[in-house]
Amino acid sequence: MPPESEKQGTEAPIPTGTGALDAGLGIESDGARVVEAEAGDGRQAGGPWRIAGRRLRRNKVALFSLAIFFLIVICCLLAPVWANHVADTGPNTTHTLEKLHVNGEVREVVEPSGKAIGPQWFEAGGKFFLGADGHLGRDEMVRLLYGGRSSLFIGIVAALITTLLAVTLGLLSGYYGGLTDTFISRIMDVIWSFPVVLLGIALGIALAVGGLKLGPIHLKSSSLWIPTLIIGVVYTPYMARPLRGEILALREKEFIEAAVAQGASDRRIMFIELLPNLLSTIIVFFTLNIANNMLLEATLSYLGAGVQPPSSSWGTMISEGFDALYSQPILTIIPGTAILLTVLSVNVFGDGLRDALDPKSKVRFEARAGTAAEMDNPV
Amino acid sequence: MSDVGSTSTAGGPLLEVTDLVKHFPIKSGLLIDREVDQVRAVDGISFSVNKGETLGLVGESGSGKSTACRAVLQLLKPTSGSVKFEGQEIAGLSRRELRPLRREMQMIFQDPYASLNPRKRVGQIVGDQLKIQKVASGKALRTRVEELLERVGLSPEHYNRFPHEFSGGQRQRIGIARALALGPKLVFCDEPVSALDVSIQAQIVNLLDDLQDEMGLTYVFVAHDIGVVRHISDRIAVMNHGKIVETGEADQVCEHPRDAYTKKLLAAVPIPDPRESRARRERAGTTG
Numbered sequence: 001m002p003p004e005s006e007k008q009g010t011e012a013p014i015p016t017g018t019g020a021l022d023a024g025l026g027i028e029s030d031g032a033r034v035v036e037a038e039a040g041d042g043r044q045a046g047g048p049w050r051i052a053g054r055r056l057r058r059n060k061v062a063l064f065s066l067a068i069f070f071l072i073v074i075c076c077l078l079a080p081v082w083a084n085h086v087a088d089t090g091p092n093t094t095h096t097l098e099k100l101h102v103n104g105e106v107r108e109v110v111e112p113s114g115k116a117i118g119p120q121w122f123e124a125g126g127k128f129f130l131g132a133d134g135h136l137g138r139d140e141m142v143r144l145l146y147g148g149r150s151s152l153f154i155g156i157v158a159a160l161i162t163t164l165l166a167v168t169l170g171l172l173s174g175y176y177g178g179l180t181d182t183f184i185s186r187i188m189d190v191i192w193s194f195p196v197v198l199l200g201i202a203l204g205i206a207l208a209v210g211g212l213k214l215g216p217i218h219l220k221s222s223s224l225w226i227p228t229l230i231i232g233v234v235y236t237p238y239m240a241r242p243l244r245g246e247i248l249a250l251r252e253k254e255f256i257e258a259a260v261a262q263g264a265s266d267r268r269i270m271f272i273e274l275l276p277n278l279l280s281t282i283i284v285f286f287t288l289n290i291a292n293n294m295l296l297e298a299t300l301s302y303l304g305a306g307v308q309p310p311s312s313s314w315g316t317m318i319s320e321g322f323d324a325l326y327s328q329p330i331l332t333i334i335p336g337t338a339i340l341l342t343v344l345s346v347n348v349f350g351d352g353l354r355d356a357l358d359p360k361s362k363v364r365f366e367a368r369a370g371t372a373a374e375m376d377n378p379v
Numbered sequence: 380m381s382d383v384g385s386t387s388t389a390g391g392p393l394l395e396v397t398d399l400v401k402h403f404p405i406k407s408g409l410l411i412d413r414e415v416d417q418v419r420a421v422d423g424i425s426f427s428v429n430k431g432e433t434l435g436l437v438g439e440s441g442s443g444k445s446t447a448c449r450a451v452l453q454l455l456k457p458t459s460g461s462v463k464f465e466g467q468e469i470a471g472l473s474r475r476e477l478r479p480l481r482r483e484m485q486m487i488f489q490d491p492y493a494s495l496n497p498r499k500r501v502g503q504i505v506g507d508q509l510k511i512q513k514v515a516s517g518k519a520l521r522t523r524v525e526e527l528l529e530r531v532g533l534s535p536e537h538y539n540r541f542p543h544e545f546s547g548g549q550r551q552r553i554g555i556a557r558a559l560a561l562g563p564k565l566v567f568c569d570e571p572v573s574a575l576d577v578s579i580q581a582q583i584v585n586l587l588d589d590l591q592d593e594m595g596l597t598y599v600f601v602a603h604d605i606g607v608v609r610h611i612s613d614r615i616a617v618m619n620h621g622k623i624v625e626t627g628e629a630d631q632v633c634e635h636p637r638d639a640y641t642k643k644l645l646a647a648v649p650i651p652d653p654r655e656s657r658a659r660r661e662r663a664g665t666t667g
Contacts, residue, residue, distance in 0.1 A: 047541050048498060254494035257454055258557065262508040263474075263481035272507075276498035 052280070055356035062352020065345040072342050076152055079145035086126035087139050091146035092310045095137040100124050109137040115327055133317070133331055134324050144334060147312035151339070154228045154306075154313070155294035161232025162293075163286050166239035167278070171270050173240075174247025185244070188237040196234055197299055203230045204305025227306045231293050239285050243278060250277055280357035287350035291343040298339050314339045392427040393565055393597050394451070399424050399460035399470075401443075401450040420446040422621035423460070428565065433591065433598040435612030435629065437605050437644065443621040444601045445489070448567045451599075452484055453477055464565070482512055485558035487587075489570040491550035495542040501528070501553055502538040508560045527556040532586060548579035552586070559590065568600045572607060584611055606648050609633050617641045 056062060083090060095109045102123045109117050109132050116132040119140075129141035173184040191199070207226045212219040219225050250256065251274075259273050294314075300306030301315025302322075309316060314335040321331030401421040406412040421443045428434045436444050449455040451462050453469060462470045469480060488494035495504055506524040509515045515523055525535035531552040542550055551571060558566055568587065572580040588611060590596060602608045608615060608629075615632040617625040617640065625638040636642045650656040 047500070048543075254488045254490055255496040257449070258486070258488060258494055258554075259496075259507075260454055260474075261452060261481060261484075261486050262557075263478035263511050264507070265474075265511075268511065272499075273496055277496070279498075 048280075052356045056352060059352040059356065062349050062356075065348035065352070068345040069342065069349060072148065072338075072345070073152060076145055076148035079142070079149055082126075082145055083139075083142045087129065087142050088127065089139050089142055091138070091143045091312055093138065095132065095139070096135065098137065100128065110135055116324075116331075118328070118330070130334055131328075131330065133320060134328070140331065140334065143312040143317060144314075144338060147314050147317050147335065148338060148342075150224055150307050150311060150313035151294050151297055151315070152342075153224060154231060154297045155290045155342075158228045158232040158235070158293040158297075159286050159289040161229065162235045162239055162289055163282060165232070165236045166243055166285075167275075167282060169236070170240045170243030170247060171274065174244040175251060175266070175270055175274065177248075181244075184240075188240055191234065192237040192241075196296065197303075199234050200230055200296060200300045201303055201305045203234070204300050208305060208308055222308045222311065224307065224311070227297060227300060231296050231300075234296070235289060235292065239289065242285075243281065246278060246281060247274060250274055284350060284354040284357060287346060287353055291346040291350065294339065294343055294346075393430045393465060394428040394599075395461075395463040396427065396451055397425045397461045397463075399447065399450055399462065400458045401446050401455060402458045419621050421450055421457075424618070424621070424623045426616050426623060426626060428597055428599060430564075430597055431591075431595060432613040433600055433611055435608035435615040436599060436601045436618060437603065437608045437615060438618035439603055439644070442618045444603075444618055445569050447618070448486065448569050448599065448601060452486055452567060454486075478512070481508075482561045483563050484565045484567070485561075485563040486567040486569060487551075487554050487558045487571045490574050491547050491554055492574075494554055495550055497542055499541075500538070501533075501540050501542065501545075504542070504553060505556045505560055508557065512561060514561060523560075524556075527560060528553075530590075531556045531559075532582075546579075547575050548583065551575060551579075551583055555583075555586065555590070559594065559596075562594060563596070565597045565599070568598055570602050571600075573602060573604065580607070587611065604648075605633070605644050617644065 079091075089095070098109045100107045100109060100117065100120070102120065107117055109128065114135045116134050116137060117128055118131045120128045120131065122129070128139055130144065131140050132138060133140045133143060169184050169188070173181040194202075204227060207219075207230070208221050211221040211223070212226060212229070219229075256269060256273055259269050264273070297306055297313060298315035298318065301313050302319045304319070307313035307316050309320075317335035318332055318339075321328070321335065325332055399421055400419075400423050402417040402419050404414040405416040405418065407415045424443075424447060426434065436447065438444050446455065450457040450460075453462075453472065457470050460470060461468060464480065464484065467480075469477065472480075499507075502521065502524050505527055506515075506520050509520050509523060521538065525538060528535055528537055533549060533552050533556070537545075542553065545553065551574075554571075571587070572583050575583060584607060587598065587600075591598060598611070600608060600611055605615075612629045615625075615627065615629045616623050617632065617638065619640045625632060625636065625641045627637075632641060633645060636645055
């Protein structure tokens with residue numbers, strides 16, 4: 001350790017620009033690193049988010065999946081346009097005794113035998129594009145679009161509920177620890193100890209009978225919010241647990257200690273120090289959670305504990321189509337394919353997002369939804 | 380190598396630690412945790428730090444140096460003992476009561492990779508304390524942070540960078556800027572150079588030395604390398620198994636160690652000349 005050059009090294013950096021270059025040997029090695037960091041700008045510059053964005057843009061499969069998902073969302077949002085201007089009917093309007101004039105010939109929407117009309121594509125001007133749905137003679141395409149709205153609404157809103165609950169509970173139990181942690185974790189364990197589908201059915205049937213009264217909020221038994229709330233709550237532990245674990249690990253880091261040493265409040269540490277470090281996990285979980293929610297919605301609706309008839313969702317449509325599985329398998333295949341496409345696109349995009357945000361992490365949203373997985377493709 | 384030794388007797392004790400104890404309970408039990416044993420990380424240490432001096436705290440890994448720092452700073456709640464800063468008792472104060480004192484006492488951390496939040500920009504890392512203590516905000520905050528960055532040998536343009544864009548030495552400079560943001564009186568340096576390259580170590584040690592002269596800082600400098608500690612300290616306290624085994628003027632402790640553990644520690648300092656190294660080992664009474 002030659003003291004002279006050391007001394008020079010630390011005195012030099014005050015002036016910027018050329019002054020720093022005249023500094024002694026000591027500063028040059030550190031100065032060289034500055035240059036190195038700047039030279040590497042092409043790849044490492046910008047915040048963690050910008051780097052993740054660049055990585056995601058390189059993942060064409062994930063982007064393609066996102067495009068498909070957006071396409072599905074847009075189609076479903078445009079359901080009223082199709083219903084009012086093309087099909088001229090509503091999702092719950094029956095056409096049991098009506099006849100259709102196609103290319104001069106007359107077709108019955110529902111034959112006396114009970115067999116519904118098949119896909120007409122554009123032959124009837126867009127009416128009964130995908131045929132009718134069994135003996136009630138409702139327009140399958142209109143129901144598919146409106147059902148998609150329900151399914152997507154439940155998938156996305158339930159994911160928001162799960163995220164909100166999980167982040168709050170995870171932060172509280174992970175950061176405060178002790179009794180708070182024990183209390184929250186045990187409640188999570190109780191929810192976790194039920195199979196997701198079983199708990200969903202139990203809650204769904206109970207609430208489908210009487211509706212839900214929570215203080216000033218009164219939900220009718222047919223409300224879409226009931227399955228949404230159920231699914232949102234049921235999946236909460238699956239997200240809160242890994243978040244809590246991540247917070248426990250982060251809490252021991254020195255930068256949290258540094259914040260305490262600066263006099264930061266608990267709230268500041270949670271929101272400014274911890275939350276930004278959790279965001280990538282939260283975003284990935286949120287995305288994959290949407291797919292899981294849609295599967296659970298389909299399962300519950302199929303079993304009669306989800307969306308209540310006459311409202312349509314992809315799950316109820318599969319359930320209704322099941323009655324005519326042999327005569328008209330297409331009534332099951334159509335909503336099944338819709339679920340498959342949506343869930344697949346969300347999952348592939350979610351995987352890509354995880355790779356982009358946190359290549360090292362192995363976080364997975366693995367819910368015990370085995371039955372739901374079997375349901376997504378009944379063909 | 381510095382003239383800080385002359386100021387060591389000028390002021391009264393800035394920090395006075397008496398019988399500080401920090402034990403970590405080892406808990407076990409199926410439903411209800413029972414304390415079965417404890418780790419005596421810090422087992423009754425007393426020392427004082429005078430204004431303007433540097434107290435070196437040395438000892439092997441696990442001897443309780445870092446825990447002692449954290450217990451003094453109230454980052455860990457001490458089991459018992461008294462910590463007086465400028466005559467005021469701070470052990471047992473609540474976090475709210477401690478907040479104004481945080482301006483006076485700061486810490487530089489060991490691992491420059493773990494001590495900077497990867498999701499915060501450099502400006503935010505350094506400037507947050509100004510915000511927490513409501514000293515400055517907006518443009519004044521930015522100007523102050525840029526000054527600090529320049530002072531520790533970084534460039535003001537680094538304000539909007541993220542920690543991952545910097546090398547270990549630069550990151551430690553950011554850590555130093557953060558600790559000095561509000562011009563504290565007492566700074567705990569918890570092995571600030573042990574995670575760095577030897578070439579960078581010297582720069583950081585000298586930066587700390589210069590800042591001490593300039594800002595009238597008082598350091599408690601923790602390290603396991605007695606060579607580095609001797610270089611920067613006025614006085615040295617040697618820790619072993621949670622206790623202070625020897626205290627004294629830096630040169631006296633290094634040249635005429637009284638305690639057997641200090642002798643071993645000194646004998647472990649690598650010496651470039653093998654012949655002298657052997658002679659020194661024999662003098663210390665250790666073999667191998």
